[in-house]
Amino acid sequence: MNKIPEFESTKEWYISNFKSFEEQLNGQSKTFLHDIRRDALVKFAELNFPTLREEEWKYTSVSPILKNNFHPVIDLAQITFSKEDLKKFLFPGFDFYLMTFVNGIFNSELSDISGLPNNVVLGSLKELSKSNPGLIKEHLNAYTKIDNSFNALNFIYSTDGAVVIIPDKVVLEKPVQIIYINGTDGSNILSTPHNLIIAGKNSQVSVINNYSGLGENLYFTNAITEIHTDENSIVDYYKVQNENDNSYHIEKLQAHQKKNSIFNHYNFNFGGGIVRNDINSILDDENIETHYYGLYLAKGKQHIDNHTFVDHAKPNCVSNEIYKGILDDDSRGVFNGKIIVRKDAQKTNAYQQNKTILLSKSARIDTKPQLEIFADDVRCTHGATVGHLDDTANFYIRTRGIPDELAKSILIRAFANDIVETVKIEQMREQLNHMIFEHLQRVEIIDSEKSR
Amino acid sequence: MLTIKNLHANVEGKEILKGIDLEINTGEVHAIMGPNGSGKSTLANVLAGNGGYEVTAGEIRFEGKNLLELDPEDRAREGMFLAFQYPVEIPGVSNATFLKTAINEVRKYHGKPELTPKEFLDLMRDKSKILGMDENLISRSVNVGFSGGEKKRNEIFQLLMMNPKLALLDETDSGLDIDALKIVSNGVNIFKNKNNAVLVVTHYQRLLNYIVPDFVHVLYKGKIIKTGTKELALELEDKGYDWIKPDLIEAETA
Numbered sequence: 001m002n003k004i005p006e007f008e009s010t011k012e013w014y015i016s017n018f019k020s021f022e023e024q025l026n027g028q029s030k031t032f033l034h035d036i037r038r039d040a041l042v043k044f045a046e047l048n049f050p051t052l053r054e055e056e057w058k059y060t061s062v063s064p065i066l067k068n069n070f071h072p073v074i075d076l077a078q079i080t081f082s083k084e085d086l087k088k089f090l091f092p093g094f095d096f097y098l099m100t101f102v103n104g105i106f107n108s109e110l111s112d113i114s115g116l117p118n119n120v121v122l123g124s125l126k127e128l129s130k131s132n133p134g135l136i137k138e139h140l141n142a143y144t145k146i147d148n149s150f151n152a153l154n155f156i157y158s159t160d161g162a163v164v165i166i167p168d169k170v171v172l173e174k175p176v177q178i179i180y181i182n183g184t185d186g187s188n189i190l191s192t193p194h195n196l197i198i199a200g201k202n203s204q205v206s207v208i209n210n211y212s213g214l215g216e217n218l219y220f221t222n223a224i225t226e227i228h229t230d231e232n233s234i235v236d237y238y239k240v241q242n243e244n245d246n247s248y249h250i251e252k253l254q255a256h257q258k259k260n261s262i263f264n265h266y267n268f269n270f271g272g273g274i275v276r277n278d279i280n281s282i283l284d285d286e287n288i289e290t291h292y293y294g295l296y297l298a299k300g301k302q303h304i305d306n307h308t309f310v311d312h313a314k315p316n317c318v319s320n321e322i323y324k325g326i327l328d329d330d331s332r333g334v335f336n337g338k339i340i341v342r343k344d345a346q347k348t349n350a351y352q353q354n355k356t357i358l359l360s361k362s363a364r365i366d367t368k369p370q371l372e373i374f375a376d377d378v379r380c381t382h383g384a385t386v387g388h389l390d391d392t393a394n395f396y397i398r399t400r401g402i403p404d405e406l407a408k409s410i411l412i413r414a415f416a417n418d419i420v421e422t423v424k425i426e427q428m429r430e431q432l433n434h435m436i437f438e439h440l441q442r443v444e445i446i447d448s449e450k451s452r
Numbered sequence: 453m454l455t456i457k458n459l460h461a462n463v464e465g466k467e468i469l470k471g472i473d474l475e476i477n478t479g480e481v482h483a484i485m486g487p488n489g490s491g492k493s494t495l496a497n498v499l500a501g502n503g504g505y506e507v508t509a510g511e512i513r514f515e516g517k518n519l520l521e522l523d524p525e526d527r528a529r530e531g532m533f534l535a536f537q538y539p540v541e542i543p544g545v546s547n548a549t550f551l552k553t554a555i556n557e558v559r560k561y562h563g564k565p566e567l568t569p570k571e572f573l574d575l576m577r578d579k580s581k582i583l584g585m586d587e588n589l590i591s592r593s594v595n596v597g598f599s600g601g602e603k604k605r606n607e608i609f610q611l612l613m614m615n616p617k618l619a620l621l622d623e624t625d626s627g628l629d630i631d632a633l634k635i636v637s638n639g640v641n642i643f644k645n646k647n648n649a650v651l652v653v654t655h656y657q658r659l660l661n662y663i664v665p666d667f668v669h670v671l672y673k674g675k676i677i678k679t680g681t682k683e684l685a686l687e688l689e690d691k692g693y694d695w696i697k698p699d700l701i702e703a704e705t706a
Binding site: 447 | 500501502503504523524525527528529532533534536539540541542543544545546549550551553554555557558593610614
């Protein structure tokens with residue numbers, strides 16, 4: 001007799017709920033997105049939610065997420081805050097285009113994309129799937145597939161997301177700041193943005209994807225982001241995850257890179273009760289560069305899992321990855337860094353490093369490099385360290401009259417600096433440092449001078 | 453200013469200091485010399501309050517206070533400063549921010565207002581000039597990318613900025629070429645006055661040509677076995693340490 005899989009009833013609920021969801025979609029069920037939804041539903045029915053028995057989910061239990069039925073959002077929520085209120089969630093001090101999503105649904109009133117160069121598209125998936133489906137149809141879903149039930153769930157229930165399309169030869173001077181405000185509207189919201197970033201040949205764009213959680217409501221962000229970097233393009237993508245500590249956050253990011261392109265992924269994780277990031281790049285041509293920079297900070301009972309996967313498919317590419325974590329209280333971190341160097345990918349140069357500092361006795365990290373190399377002429381290095389704040393350095397600082405707590409903050413800042421300093425938008429750096437101390441609830445060390 | 457009586461200290465359970473007595477008064481420069489492993493750095497670290505060292509017996513009084521009861525930061529606020537043998541690098545925190553934080557913590561302890569940005573800047577310009585430091589260094593992260601010599605010079609810069617009552621210099625001369633040695637020594641000599649004191653810990657006599665001590669103490673196997681004047685340092689340079697080692701002398705006379 002077959003055992004009934006865990007959380008079968010949760011799965012059944014998401015399947016049966018689709019009917020009423022569909023009825024509420026009205027005109028939206030006529031777009032090509034709906035075909036994707038139906039396909040995903042079939043796939044979802046075949047899959048089961050991941051358990052600790054699966055290698056990919058060995059250290060991250062999703063049981064708490066599955067104890068609830070989260071409700072998909074179709075229409076824009078009532079907004080109780082203004083543009084002025086929005087400011088505190090934004091990175092200030094520089095010009096940017098702004099797109100705001102509330103519970104995963106685009107809000108044009110809280111957005112500002114004025115002055116956009118011709119042919120550049122910044123918009124909402126929901127709008128564009130109706131008004132200009134041709135523009136996105138060839139890209140959406142072209143670079144990602146459904147790896148697990150959560151991905152399928154996004155495909156089934158996603159109605160919106162950010163779309164950024166940069167035409168060939170366009171360098172977008174101002175960064176795009178995309179802010180997701182979650183948790184505004186009651187409990188058990190399922191926010192399912194599906195984002196698409198397309199950089200044309202010789203183009204350049206910088207995108208900040210900022211997930212912010214309000215209040216203490218329980219909600220679940222289950223996002224998918226697809227990025228395509230065409231020949232000679234440069235894409236800087238900043239993910240700043242600052243959901244509320246009760247919420248759950250899962251995002252799968254799939255980047256697909258063409259010849260001579262550069263993709264920089266910056267991954268800052270502060271909030272979330274259970275967080276899982278899958279960050280995957282396919283280096284599908286020659287002379288590609290991929291850089292992953294990650295910083296994860298957790299306290300209380302937070303659980304942050306970063307799974308990265310760099311797939312070297314062709315020769316002469318470079319990948320470089322540095323992930324650092326600071327874990328306090330009973331928090332847990334997971335790092336799994338997978339690198340595949342395929343048979344064709346000669347002269348690959350791949351570098352990976354994971355360093356974690358534990359601030360308490362009960363914090364824990366599970367770190368695992370996973371290198372699979374099938375080519376013979378490659379350079380791959382990796383390393384992982386787990387430690388505590390350095391006693392000698394702490395003593396040094398205290399001998400200058402600086403109290404222990406502040407000395408620790410200085411050392412935390414110094415540890416995180418490797419990652420923070422890689423951020424190209426200078427004005428973001430001090431704000432990120434501020435968020436580190438705010439999140440860890442420690443005395444802040446503000447560097448009034450710009451240190452180099 | 454500083455009185456050490458019968459000081460015993462352990463590192464990882466092993467006794468390193470085995471009964472040190474030392475008295476330092478204002479206006480004095482003392483040098484502690486001795487062969488490797490004699491306990492010189494241990495003494496400097498114990499005085500500054502390094503938690504890795506355990507004091508098992510004895511007493512240290514600093515400006516009338518029981519030093520052993522104070523945390524490292526409070527010792528610094530009371531006027532003690534340790535220039536490290538191996539200064540620590542702090543990426544992401546500029547020298548300016550670090551020093552401003554340090555100085556203002558000490559001022560706060562004494563009920564004084566924080567320095568204004570202008571006062572701080574003037575002080576920094578003034579002191580960096582003494583050491584011939586590039587002003588750019590001020591905005592660089594603490595000791596990051598500094599050469600060994602630059603790190604030592606930065607320690608003396610911090611000393612001048614913080615202007616303590618007692619400066620402990622732990623092997624400040626190690627790794628310095630002659631030009632850097634002169635600059636660093638000049639900084640210490642400018643610091644020194646009749647109201648403060650300096651304790652130099654060094655392996656070599658060389659530094660004492662530039663920072664001239666009033667007293668030279670020889671530390672051996674955790675005890676001060678001889679005290680003299682600056683001539684003693686020259687004699688040690690000339691003859692080495694063997695002639696004053698009590699165990700060797702005993703062996704010869706036996």
